[in-house]
Amino acid sequence: MPLFENQQIQIYNSLSGKKESFNPITKGSIGMYVCGPTVYSNVHLGNVRTFMSFDVIFRYLKHLGYKVRYVRNITDAGHLENDADVGEDRIAKKARIEEIEPMEVVQRYTVDFHNTLNTFNFLPPSIEPTATGHIIEQIELINTIIEKGFAYEVNGSVYFDVHKFNETHDYGKLSKRKLEDLIHNTRELEGQSDKKNPQDFALWKRAEPQHIMRWPSPWSDGFPGWHLECTAMSTKYLGEHFDIHGGGMDLKFPHHECEIAQNEAAKGQTPVNYWMHANMLIMNGKKMAKSTGNFILPNEIFSGDNANISKAFAPSVARFFMLQAHYRSILDFTNDGLLASEKGFYRLMDAVNLLEELKPSDTSTIDIDTWRQSCYDAMNDDFNSPILIANLFEAVKYINQIKEGDQTLTADDLSTLKTTVNSFTFDILGLENVTKNDSGTDKLSGAVEVLIKLRKEARANKDFALSDKIRDELVEVGIQLNDGKDGTTFSVN
Numbered sequence: 002m003p004l005f006e007n008q009q010i011q012i013y014n015s016l017s018g019k020k021e022s023f024n025p026i027t028k029g030s031i032g033m034y035v036c037g038p039t040v041y042s043n044v045h046l047g048n049v050r051t052f053m054s055f056d057v058i059f060r061y062l063k064h065l066g067y068k069v070r071y072v073r074n075i076t077d078a079g080h081l082e083n084d085a086d087v088g089e090d091r092i093a094k095k096a097r098i099e100e101i102e103p104m105e106v107v108q109r110y111t112v113d114f115h116n117t118l119n120t121f122n123f124l125p126p127s128i129e130p131t132a133t134g135h136i137i138e139q140i141e142l143i144n145t146i147i148e149k150g151f152a153y154e155v156n157g158s159v160y161f162d163v164h165k166f167n168e169t170h171d172y173g174k175l176s177k178r179k180l181e182d183l184i185h186n187t188r189e190l191e192g193q194s195d196k197k198n199p200q201d202f203a204l205w206k207r208a209e210p211q212h213i214m215r216w217p218s219p220w221s222d223g224f225p226g227w228h229l230e231c232t233a234m235s236t237k238y239l240g241e242h243f244d245i246h247g248g249g250m251d252l253k254f255p256h257h258e259c260e261i262a263q264n265e266a267a268k269g270q271t272p273v274n275y276w277m278h279a280n281m282l283i284m285n286g287k288k289m290a291k292s293t294g295n296f297i298l299p300n301e302i303f304s305g306d307n308a309n310i311s312k313a314f315a316p317s318v319a320r321f322f323m324l325q326a327h328y329r330s331i332l333d334f335t336n337d338g339l340l341a342s343e344k345g346f347y348r349l350m351d352a353v354n355l356l357e358e359l360k361p362s363d364t365s366t367i368d369i370d371t372w373r374q375s376c377y378d379a380m381n382d383d384f385n386s387p388i389l390i391a392n393l394f395e396a397v398k399y400i401n402q403i404k405e406g407d408q409t410l411t412a413d414d415l416s417t418l419k420t421t422v423n424s425f426t427f428d429i430l431g432l433e434n435v436t437k438n439d440s441g442t443d444k445l446s447g448a449v450e451v452l453i454k455l456r457k458e459a460r461a462n463k464d465f466a467l468s469d470k471i472r473d474e475l476v477e478v479g480i481q482l483n484d485g486k487d488g489t490t491f492s493v494n
């Protein structure tokens with residue numbers, strides 16, 4: 002019997018604003034869609050946090066025996082600089098600045114995204130579709146929305162008619178906004194004059210002559226609006242009505258609100274049963290974001306090369322740090338927080354490794370079944386990883402007591418303890434079994450930092466033969482040096 006038969010999950014649904022019992026549409030199977038990255042720059046730790054929250058949810062659902070189809074897209078077109086449909090395409094802009102093809106930008110940062118998530122030990126999603134791979138589906142969807150009377154064409158662009166939609170539907174129900182308030186608060190931005198109302202959003206945009214990312218359509222050579230791709234791809238791979246849709250809190254409005262509107266307009270039904278939103282990683286009191294420069298890159302964590310941290314941290318330590326906060330809480334990134342997590346993480350790993358040495362007894366002095374259920378209860382309660390971690394530390398205490406002979410477990414109970422600790426630590430939280438001495442991360446980054454310094458000196462002395470040799474030989478052993486405006490970082494391939 003699969004575990005889910007005995008474990009009832011509660012999910013906080015952003016749509017209803019409360020925790021609800023989770024029941025999938027099809028018994029035993031789950032469809033989950035999470036908005037992926039816009040691949041125009043390196044992912045920062047804030048992005049990683051949101052994806053990690055859903056990685057753990059994916060892992061737990063699988064652990065319970067559900068068949069999960071997890072779709073996480075790659076946005077490789079259509080995401081403009083400004084959410085109000087103005088400005089340049091983020092990818093095209095990067096391509097212009099770097100004088101490369103947009104698809105080179107996409108390739109570079111998709112690879113970076115995958116490498117980063119691999120380093121943090123993420124499971125790959127079941128399907129990772131791209132916006133540019135689904136232009137035909139998006140055009141079809143626009144046609145349907147026009148046919149249903151909820152979109153209009155102006156000068157080769159197509160806009161969703163939010164006011165018309167709101168006459169029969171509830172635009173704003175996810176983000177708890179009222180159209181009247183939106184009208185009141187919207188500033189007319191330059192370049193929006195094609196729209197009937199500023200609240201309308203683009204489904205298709207006619208490309209200006211200089212815009213290189215363009216596709217033919219019934220309305221113009223142009224490109225799809227950002228919100229559309231997720232509706233097209235979630236429908237294609239999960240159906241018109243599926244179980245879970247996730248993303249960062251900042252996507253609730255307008256992105257997810259618009260997804261709901263598009264779906265309801267085109268298909269006549271609301272697409273998703275449970276909307277889940279992960280909260281933000283902040284640093285120095287502000288949201289971590291590329292646009293403001295207030296961010297830290299994963300590689301900087303592994304090398305220690307960032308002013309906000311005092312040393313390098315292993316990927317599993319950073320992972321542990323992030324999972325010590327509930328996914329719906331704001332998490333403040335601090336050096337002290339990381340140092341405390343590092344201590345806790347290695348204490349947990351030491352105990353996990355000690356577990357193998359424990360000997361069974363004839364009787365048990367600990368109620369292991371109750372403890373085991375409390376681990377499930379934590380995750381069943383809206384995936385509460387910090388409470389789960391507190392339960393794992395309860396197990397650390399037991400392990401040390403058993404080792405000291407202060408408590409005992411029968412062979413069966415010891416086996417339950419081992420299986421449960423291992424499943425939750427490695428399969429569900431996705432941590433990796435490294436100890437302080439064998440991780441090598443600190444030592445490796447220390448050694449590479451020495452080489453980075455030597456290369457810098459060589460360059461200062463105009464000894465380019467030596468500086469190139471250092472870089473090339475590091476590449477040969479799988480270490481890539483990345484020169485940026487704030488110095489050189491490295492990534493391990």
Ligand code: AMP
Nearest residue numbers: 038039047048051248249281282288289
């Ligand atoms: P983007 O590539 O900007 O679309 O962002 C990818 C994902 O990262 C989205 O789900 C965002 O909500 C999420 N995200 C962006 N900044 C942060 C942050 N500071 N903390 C947590 N998640 C974030």
Ligand code: ZN
Nearest residue numbers: 036037231256
């Ligand atoms: Zn999306």
